Amino acid sequence: MPYTKVSRLVAGVAFGAMLGFLQTAQAQQVSVNYNHDKSFAQYHTYAWGAADKNRIANSILAQEAQQDINNALQAKGLTMVQENQNPDLIVVMGGGAREQTSYDLWGMRGIGGGMGGITPEQNVEGTLIVNLYDAKAQSLVWRGMAEKSLDKNGDKNQKHVAKAIEKMFKHWPKQ
Numbered sequence: 001m002p003y004t005k006v007s008r009l010v011a012g013v014a015f016g017a018m019l020g021f022l023q024t025a026q027a028q029q030v031s032v033n034y035n036h037d038k039s040f041a042q043y044h045t046y047a048w049g050a051a052d053k054n055r056i057a058n059s060i061l062a063q064e065a066q067q068d069i070n071n072a073l074q075a076k077g078l079t080m081v082q083e084n085q086n087p088d089l090i091v092v093m094g095g096g097a098r099e100q101t102s103y104d105l106w107g108m109r110g111i112g113g114g115m116g117g118i119t120p121e122q123n124v125e126g127t128l129i130v131n132l133y134d135a136k137a138q139s140l141v142w143r144g145m146a147e148k149s150l151d152k153n154g155d156k157n158q159k160h161v162a163k164a165i166e167k168m169f170k171h172w173p174k175q
Contacts (some may be wrong), residue, residue, distance in 0.1 A: 027148075030164055032171035034142040038134070040173045046078050047087035049133070064158045065093060065165065069130060072169035089141070090133040095126065102149070126150040126157070128164055144168030 034040075048066070069091065070080060081087050099122060107116025125147060132142040146164030150157050 028146060028160065028164060028167070029148070030144070030146045030167040032142070032144045032168055034171075034173055035140075036173075038141050038173075040141075043088040044078060045081045045085070045087040046073055046089040046091050046132070047081050047083040047085070047135075049083065049090040049092045061157060061161055062093070065095075065128060065161050068162050068165040069093065072165055076169065076172055087135050090135050092131045092133065093129070094131075095128040126160075128161060130165070130168060142173075144171070
């Protein structure tokens with residue numbers, strides 16, 4: 001193959017790989033980790049602990065997240081009690097946001113070459129962390145974390161939070 005055809009092929013493969021990476025990077029990332037040595041069947045009650053130092057600044061999103069977490073825990077058979085009622089688990093939620101630059105690729109290929117470019121975009125990356133502590137052992141037993149670029153539309157962000165919590169609690173340990 002002549003050099004120009006090889007360079008075009010390499011450029012096309014690199015462009016496709018980078019485009020795939022950027023599309024993946026914008027998807028909601030959810031991870032869960034828990035203590036595999038604990039039997040979660042022993043947990044029947046939970047209470048909300050003191051606010052995390054990394055409290056969610058948007059109070060509407062924080063309220064929505066707390067309600068979604070309550071619904072998820074109750075669907076797992078747990079009952080919410082007050083912290084002074086000796087719960088089995090303590091729930092602490094935190095989160096944050098940071099500005100981040102992402103890059104939007106565009107391009108066209110035609111006979112004899114093509115053109116393209118990269119456009120930088122500023123967006124806000126939001127993080128939600130849900131920690132569950134064994135109240136008696138005072139140790140972390142379950143953690144869910146989600147990251148997603150936030151939208152300027154608040155309603156969409158509430159849907160992102162609800163979806164993140166749903167994904168987190170799908171990874172609840174088997175009894």
